Amino acid sequence: MIILVGYATVEGQTRKIADAVATAIEARGDRALLFDITSGGEYAVAHPEAAILCAPVHAARYPAAFSGFVRQEASWLNSVPSAFVSVSLLIRSEFEEEREEAMHFPDALISESGWRPAMIHHAAGALRYTEYDFFKRWIIRRMAEVENAPTDVSRDHEFTDWSLLTRFVGDFLAAAKA
Structure with a gap:
């Protein structure tokens, strides 16, 4: 099976997640077609039979190019098995209301x-403290303090649960082939 792994990224973590999704697909014997949605290139070269799309949430929105792609390709996406990986720091919040809010980010899309x-x-x-400019690093650090998240700005801090992501890909592939 050929699976389109389309992604949009802002700071690079969603690209890393999409790479992990593609790796998990290929480890199970299928072919992954990794595609940066924001590139404006064509993806239909190999006629994907399924799709997993990945996008980050910033200020409660997905990137405009990603949302535009989904609107444009909705009929095709609905015609094949498809899944969505929504990337948000709020999903790891210690506050129930924020985790609940993150669970509903895909609803509007x-x-x-x-x-x-x-x-x-x-x-x-x-x-990604090491990639932020001074102002963004200052703002994010203040927000991290409220969340009891790491505030060491000398290094980056990753929160993606890679084993859970790999299990999700396996579950999706099993369902897509059923």
Whole structure:
């Protein structure tokens, strides 16, 4: 089976997640077609038979290029087995209300686009302190203090549960082939 692994990334963690999804697909004997949705390139070279799309949430929104792609390709996405990996730091929050909010980030995208992914996985992202400018690093560090998240700005902090992501891919592939 050929599976499109489409992604949009802001700071690089979603690209890393998409790479892990593609690796998990290929480890199970299928072919992954990794595609940066924001590149504007064509993806349909190999006629994918399924799709897993990955996108980060920033300020309660997915990147505009990602949302546009999903709207444009909704009918195709609905015609093949498809899944969505939503990447957000709020999914790891110690506050129930924030985790609940993160669980509902895909709702607006799904409602606006008409895409109906068969499965949704919520992955925690990363704090990329070393890549932030001074102002962003200061703001993110203050927010991290409130969340009891790491505040050491001299290094990055990853929160993605890789084994859970790999299990999600396995579950998706089993369902797609059933």
